[in-house]
Amino acid sequence: QVQLVESGGGLVQPGGSLRLSCAVSGRTNSAYAMAWFRQAPGKFREFVAALNWSGRNKYYADAVRGRFSISRGNGENTVQLQMNSLKPEDPAVYYCAARYGSDDDVRRYSYNYDYWGQGTQVTVSS
Numbered sequence: 001q002v003q004l005v006e007s008g009g010g011l012v013q014p015g016g017s018l019r020l021s022c023a024v025s026g027r028t029n030s031a032y033a034m035a036w037f038r039q040a041p042g043k044f045r046e047f048v049a050a051l052n053w054s055g056r057n058k059y060y061a062d063a064v065r066g067r068f069s070i071s072r073g074n075g076e077n078t079v080q081l082q083m084n085s086l087k088p089e090d091p092a093v094y095y096c097a098a099r100y101g102s103d104d105d106v107r108r109y110s111y112n113y114d115y116w117g118q119g120t121q122v123t124v125s126s
Contacts, residue, residue, distance in 0.1 A: 022096030
């Protein structure tokens with residue numbers, strides 16, 4: 001059973017920073033490509049950032065490019081999302097996602113991913 005465990009959400013002022021983390025537990029001897037999505041109230045879930053299994057290839061949504069950075073964590077099958085210069089339009093529940101794959105592809109659609117975390121709330125408010 002594969003599970004994704006997220007951490008790092010919270011309240012931050014506009015212009016501030018937060019770092020989200022996500023770790024795969026369970027079947028950890030497989031290679032996973034990972035991604036972050038977010039969903040604000042009344043809106044569809046949207047892509048934020050993704051990387052391939054090695055972390056070499058990355059892709060960002062236009063809304064966050066230049067402010068957010070996705071990277072592999074220190075442990076295997078972990079991923080972090082460093083969020084800087086947070087804006088009032090960034091608040092949402094942020095979800096970590098993972099898919100099996102040791103390819104170089106970076107995928108940005110939710111149906112590409114096999115596993116999802118429970119979500120962590122990010123609030124931006126002064």
